[in-house]
Amino acid sequence: MSKSKAPLPGMDDIIAFLNDNPGKVGKREIARAFHIKGDDRAKLKDMLKELKSSGKIEKSSGKKMVSTDALPETCPCEITGTDSDGELVARPLNWDKKTPKPQILITDLGRLRPAPKEGDLVVLKLTPKGKRFYHGKVVRRLSEKPNRVVGLFDTTSGKGGRILSVDRRLHQNYIVDRDHAGKARNGDVVIAEVLDSAFGSTARHAKVVEVIGRADAPRAASLIALHLHGIPTEFSEEALKQAEKSKLPDMKKRADLRDIPLVTIDGEDARDFDDAVFAEPDTDKKNKDGFHLIVAIADVAYFVRPHTALDDCAKERGNSVYFPDRCVPMLPEKLSADLCSLKPNEDRPCLAAHLWINKNGKLIRHKFVRAMMRSAARLNYHEVQKVFDGNLPEMNNDLRRHLSDLKSAYQVLAQARQKRGALELDVIEREIELDNKGQVRSITPRERLDSHKTVEEFMILANVAAAETLEEYDVPAMYRVHEAPSAEKAVALQSFLATIGIKAGKLGKLQSDDLNKILDKVRGTPRAAMVNKLVLRSQSQARYSPENLGHFGLALERYAHFTSPIRRYADLLVHRGLISALKLGNDGLIDEDGDLTADLEDLGDHISATERRAAAAERDAEERYLSAYLKDRIGERFGGVINGVSRFGLFVTVDDIGAEGLIPISSLPNDYYVHDEERHRLFGSSTGNTFELGEHVFMTLAEASPITGGLLFHILTNGQNKRPANKPKKQNKRKKDKKGARRSKRK
16 A cells, blocks of 8 residues: 655645744755655745745745745834935844845934934834835834944033034034043044933033044044944954965966956046956957957955955955045955056956947857956046047057047947936036145046046946856846836926926836936926936935846846956955856855855845945045035135925035035025925915025025034025015016016016
């Protein structure tokens, strides 16, 4: 008599088993536990696939599985910082599941004032907005983190002193008793430990634990930003030792690219050179008018092996951080400025992408090799642009011919970019130049030359090829993902655009083509800067994820950062993935057990957070440098554009300089102003004066604080759409001007 087969478990049985054995079991263990054999294994596989697609289970590490549970409607959470838009983000407290922590964006502070800061514990009411993503409303504060504060030490009040936080969002003073002042002097920037307040006292006390430097020192801005945002600045002793012992590899199993005239093209003040490019017409007759490109990237993976001290430091930092006066590198200088820097006429190991495009700019095939290269020249963008424009006759003919091929290949790629509908935002970035003493010499808009765009398009193509290769070989990848605007943001943008007569796409859904049409309509008009800013704000935040969600802004189905492993840990992971996929060495993407790393979710969250941290610190330092640049110009008249409207005032961008400041609502012409959120304007209920997004205004500088980076202005112009107040109706007839704006009848 044959032995009867065990019945298949139900889905609830599987979830219960996973809950009893969190992170310990995979398909094999489940089959063994429920005595599933033979053909029933295929049925089990289908059940697990269905559970995964429904979000009830997911992979944890390796091939292990865990059940997933949604967060409760109200949940205790910890504030972990801010995103690139300055919005608070949080994580659930006491998260003990093996799955990655859900992401929480705080969209409503409720009645909580002052706003919570990093480290505070709060109860949030959560609204799910996608897989492991929530919006949170603050219900109440549980506790404040007894954290450290970076601030200005001031002794003018006597009795020890006080500390004013350099974070202008906090508006917090801390009392420092004499025996807690240490060696701090008046005007020092210090790090202080926040102490418990005395019983019955509302004042907060602090103890100075470190003096950073003088507040009026020329390079204080970036020093403050480093400490305020917790940027790691010291490498471990073991990491430094590993870097110093590093040596160049030999040619064993490496392709020889040393005779190919690869060149590096960077800014004049570039601090690292980790990419080089080459282009030539394709000799394959089947690819007429096509090109063969090479993008060679420093082989950082050779020097920084997984699970070493160097790797730990690089992972902790996540990326390099750049300030006008300094760089905080992801890797020690021995690597970032020497062995991994593609210096002219010196042998350097690289991972190179051979890329073939047709006459329409389509990537038709690609190949990655581990190689040795020798840069033919270190060029800057302005030199290359001069050659593009037919100038710089002193450059040798071979190099000029090579740059001509680069330009021709770029023009083909640019046409392909336009055809696929990549988002073409026109957002001006500023460039801060310092003199030898660290003072601001000039602030100018950053140029966007064809030479910049050439390098950018070559890098994008290499990144696409890297993502395609990893996907083809089914190797875990760290994608650079950028999702389409959320329905809420799309509706908000479309609603505003409708008020200025622009229709944009299907309600609640925007394609990159829709946005480009909007930008084309306003290009060259007074509204161009405003609309570009709003389109930028409507975008989802780009991030790193092992799940391929595509790149909306570039209009690409798959994209992975490959081109800057010196300064981005994500790129180093991609290099390791390619090494594993193509069997280019034993230093590929492995975990501590020697297997391919299958779950990169947590790591993606981490390096996305370090990227946001770096961006916030860089922006913070820039604002302080700008305030220092303007501090001697109090009372001076400036023009500017309103780039934001809130219930407490107007945010403005100063003409030419690009500095941003606030016009408090109290400085506007005497009236009661209503915040029209949908139309992005403040409306005077008595006078009819309006101040709206994109409007050009004149103002005087009232306050500049280099220590916080804050700028305050007072308005000089009286707004638009003026009408006399309290006049009889017959004297208050209004008519529409040619643009449809309602205007009072002038006498």
